Amino acid sequence: MPTSPRAPRGMHDVLPEDADLIRFIRDTAERVARLYDYRQITTPIVEDASVFLHTAGDESDIVQKEVYLFEDRGGDRLALRPEGTAAACRAYIEHGMSSRPQPVRLFYFGPFFRYDRPQAGRYRQLTQFGVEAIGTDSPAADAELIDLQLTLYRELGFPADELILRINSIGTAETRRRYAEVLTAHFQPHLGTLSRDSQRRFETNILRILDSKEDAAHPAVIVAPNILDYLSEDDAAHFEAVKSHLDALDIRYEVDPRIVRGLDYYARTVWEVEPPGAGGQSTIGAGGRYDGLIEVLGGPSTPAVGFATGIERIALNMRERGLGSTEEAAPDVVTIPLGEQGALAAARAAAILRAAGVSVRNGLPGRSMKAAMRGAGVSGARYALIVGDAEAEAGTVVLKPLRGDEEQRTVAIDDLGAWGAATATVGL
RNA sequence: GUGGGUGUGGCCUAGCGGUUAGGGCGUCAGGUUGUGGCCCUGAAGAUCGGGGGUUCGAAUCCCCUCACCCACCCCA
CATH class of the missing domain: 3.30.930.10 (Bira Bifunctional Protein; Domain 2)
Structure with missing residues (x-):
């Protein structure tokens, strides 16, 4: 495999x-x-x-x-x-x-x-x-x-x-050249007692001996000349x-x-x-x-x-x-389409709401209402928007609040834009 | 480049020589006819990172390899 x-x-x-x-x-x-x-x-x-x-x-x-x-x-x-x-x-x-x-x-x-x-x-x-x-x-x-x-x-x-x-x-580079010479003279006698890493740095980049983790407590490191003096x-x-x-x-x-x-x-x-x-x-x-x-x-x-x-x-x-926002992104509205006509109407309703600035997850048709509602609940959305064939026929949608104890109500699809604009500005 | 640790379904994890590899979370579906978050039931999903050995038998032991993690090194 x-x-x-x-x-x-x-x-x-x-x-x-x-x-x-x-x-x-x-x-x-x-x-x-x-x-x-x-x-x-x-x-x-x-x-x-x-x-x-x-x-x-x-x-x-x-x-x-x-x-x-x-x-x-x-x-x-x-x-x-x-x-x-x-x-x-x-x-x-x-x-x-x-x-x-x-x-x-x-x-x-x-x-x-x-x-x-x-x-x-x-x-x-x-x-x-x-x-x-x-x-x-x-x-x-x-x-x-x-x-x-x-x-x-x-x-x-x-x-x-x-x-x-x-x-x-x-x-400047010149300062560091002079300083490196001073360091070389300083560390030369202690070379034997320094760590292997520091010995390597002695050859490659002597300034780095100063921030060696291993030799931080080494007496020669502690009393090393200070670059600020140069x-x-x-x-x-x-x-x-x-x-x-x-x-x-x-x-x-x-x-x-x-x-x-x-x-x-x-x-x-x-x-x-x-x-x-x-x-x-x-x-x-x-x-x-x-x-x-x-x-x-x-x-x-x-x-x-x-x-x-x-x-x-x-x-x-x-x-x-624990800094920064921990809030999970959630849509404002999740649609619950039921039936073929309902699915078409739900898509239209979603478009109207989005144009008004409301974020909408358009539920995909084919799931049972129970499963769709469950999904809407888990999503964290504020509203479920139920659109079945009956609503499609009547030109309405059912708006069901998913939080709080507001009653669900039926809204004409033509009024959705206004509702969306209003709720969007309030921040839902 | 050097050293150490880890590696089981998407995630967390039990098992540490003989199990149909178990659980939790998550996912999906049901719990009667169009209403959620809790709960219940069920389903899908892993051959145990990969390869090679040892053994009658390995997720479990050994070797190699890969990946991830941690420290060193480096850090423009």
Whole structure:
């Protein structure tokens, strides 16, 4: 027996009962973005592979293992987009947005793809909401984006003081080069006592030793030099300004010098937002400055800052906390057609009601009345609309309330529109 | 990429060497002639993820494989 196909590994169907929550998050995100005057950009799900390969550094794990790469029939090398920022920047350059008022404020919402091993909160197809301010180096923009991001979480129902915002400044690529040298000198004598992972990181990405889970309590990690001590004067001033803005907005944060980013185009501010006490894949959103990215993509040197947040992780957290609406979608009216003429009249009645803004499930003919009524009861509808041959003949329908103790009554089919309009505005 | 756990009808699950593989939810149909949500009755639906072994006999033991989950790694 051949097994029937399943959704690809790490990819999921969003069933109707889950769709409401996702839509709520999406609507809220878009509403909040517009509150801050950001406008939507939608880019293709597929990009020329170079958009992501050049920006991620050709040698890194990211490219080697985690990007869905393929060649199309014309021989072009394409990639399923793994993130939104590079694509937004590509569009910024391609459409000459540097000649629009700066910064260009953009947001996006959509699917992304990473060939990772799935686990809690990590999927191969994921949904992200991201916001970017391209064309400004103002620390006020960094703070605005942090504020926007936290506002989104608050609007979704997360208690304001529950989420932890951690921020850091990583200076420029030059800063990190100098800092990495200092770290190398610092960890060299302790190499033997560090975990295998950290030993590997010592070679590949030494900054990552700082957020190793295994060596978090290692004395050498605890007393490691702080990147903030290696910032240039300008970068330090920028970071101070970001913090001042956050203070002015009453945003609580924790400076965490262990937050780092590997790639060269990152600069200055980086931040992460995490729910308390969560496990493995806990960060629900992260952001930072990428002053060097546009240039890497062949555009003019343009400072920019942005963040992205994972919708599935937000949904996961919301469900754990019982946030979001739990109301099941139900039609307002379910029709109960009986007999051939009744079925025709029921369909007409349904059309009239829908035109008036009432949602109607038109019952299909052929079931016993008992079964049809049972279905109407289970559906959660407010009214059953019974139409048999007799009613069809008389040009009427029977309107039976399914909740409360209102009596059922007979209504002329010609009056249904008015009834529908009236009840629809009252919200039934 | 590494390690651990799990895998029985649509969903939850009992069974852990010999059962016609049991139950709950759900679905569908009935409970007299055109009126629901509760209740009652009945039906459909699984060969126990897949493959290979051990055994007189396997859902139950072993091996392989796949998938899912969890953690590590990675996290643009």
